[in-house]
Amino acid sequence: MSNPLLQVVDLQRLSAETKRTGIKLLIDNTFATPVITKPLHLGADMVIHSVTKYLSGHSDVTAGAVVAAKAEDMERSKQIMRVYGLNLSPFESWLAARGLKTLQVRMKQHCFNALAVAEFLSRHPKVKQVWYPGLPQHPQHKLSKAQGCGMFGGMLSFRLEDDLETVNSFMKALQHIPFAPSLAGVSSSISHPLRTSHRSLNPEQQQKLGITLGVIRLSVGIEETVELLADLAQALEKMK
Ligand SMILES: *Cc1c(COP(=O)(O)O)cnc(C)c1O
Numbered sequence: 001m002s003n004p005l006l007q008v009v010d011l012q013r014l015s016a017e018t019k020r021t022g023i024k025l026l027i028d029n030t031f032a033t034p035v036i037t038k039p040l041h042l043g044a045d046m047v048i049h050s051v052t053k054y055l056s057g058h059s060d061v062t063a064g065a066v067v068a069a070k071a072e073d074m075e076r077s078k079q080i081m082r083v084y085g086l087n088l089s090p091f092e093s094w095l096a097a098r099g100l101k102t103l104q105v106r107m108k109q110h111c112f113n114a115l116a117v118a119e120f121l122s123r124h125p126k127v128k129q130v131w132y133p134g135l136p137q138h139p140q141h142k143l144s145k146a147q148g149c150g151m152f153g154g155m156l157s158f159r160l161e162d163d164l165e166t167v168n169s170f171m172k173a174l175q176h177i178p179f180a181p182s183l184a185g186v187s188s189s190i191s192h193p194l195r196t197s198h199r200s201l202n203p204e205q206q207q208k209l210g211i212t213l214g215v216i217r218l219s220v221g222i223e224e225t226v227e228l229l230a231d232l233a234q235a236l237e238k239m240k
Contacts, residue, residue: 001031001144004157004193004217005210006131008140011147015043024073030054030184031155035107036148040069046077053184054154056099057106061092106186109222110154116225117218117232121158126236128214132156154184154220157193162214165240167192170216173235176227177218188221188228 001008011027018025027039030050039047049055051063064086068074081087088096111134118132133144134152144152160166171179171190180189181196191197198211206212220228 001133001153001155003031003155003197004131004191004215006031006133006138006153006155006157008133008138008144008147010140010143011037011039011042011044018045019043031153032148033103033107033153035104036111036151036153040067042147045069046073051096052182054107054110055103056096057103057184057186058095058099059180059182059185059187061095061099063088063092063096106222107151107154110184110220111151113222113225113228114154114156114220115152117220117228118156120229120232121156124236126239127158127160129159130156131158155217156220157215157217159212160214160216160239162212164213167214167216169238169240170235173238174231175234176223176231177235180219183217183219185219186222188223189219191217191219193217 015025024045025043026046026048027044028049029037029039029047030053033049033054046066046068049065051065052061055065056063066077068077114132115134118130118135121127122130122135122137132138132152133141133148135141138144160170171192174190177188177190180191183189183191193211193215194206194213198206198209201209201211
């Protein structure tokens with residue numbers, strides 16, 4: 001799943017193509033997590049995860065993981081890790097391993113809440129567009145359903161009017177969903193791709209990707225669903 005517009009790639013088709021052309025296929029599976037998609041089973045050579053996100057899950061670890069189908073790729077990764085000193089401290093390893101124990105149950109609630117929020121936003125008159133693979137109108141909905149065991153993840157994006165005052169007033173009106181540079185923790189958080197993760201792209205690239213001023217990315221947490229919806233509803237109400 002791509003950031004921030006949640007495009008879903010057909011991994012089996014892609015891996016057939018990369019095998020045919022002799023290219024290694026590396027998948028960043030951070031948004032989906034292994035609960036939703038297991039790219040090695042679908043033909044990927046290697047998978048990378050930001051453990052900082054769902055795998056540890058509590059926004060208190062900075063870590064990453066690499067997995068490989070072939071022993072030689074794993075050996076090379078270990079060598080790079082050793083040479084660059086990328087090994088994790090004992091405390092962070094412990095936090096990450098502890099977070100991992102609840103990954104499965106957290107993902108279920110992330111998915112449940114995200115679908116509820118996506119449905120709510122897609123019906124709201126002040127929301128122009130919603131990107132969430134779980135919505136039937138998402139261009140890769142069917143593929144996403146088949147590839148992800150019927151789960152669609154906790155990340156979604158939506159577009160308000162492409163106007164700075166509108167975006168700022170919405171974000172300021174939220175009471176329980178903070179603006180944050182990271183994502184995928186147990187608490188919901190919001191980001192503004194144009195001014196954060198995608199600010200280094202030039203205006204043509206941003207336009208081409210569809211990342212306009214009004215696009216907001218929401219990392220849906222595991223809070224009570226009604227409380228989440230209530231905060232979004234009141235912020236949309238107060239928004240200019
Ligand atoms: C955050 C993120 C990364 C980078 O991970 P860090 O743990 O912050 O270094 C890579 N890929 C995706 C999809 C991410 O969300």
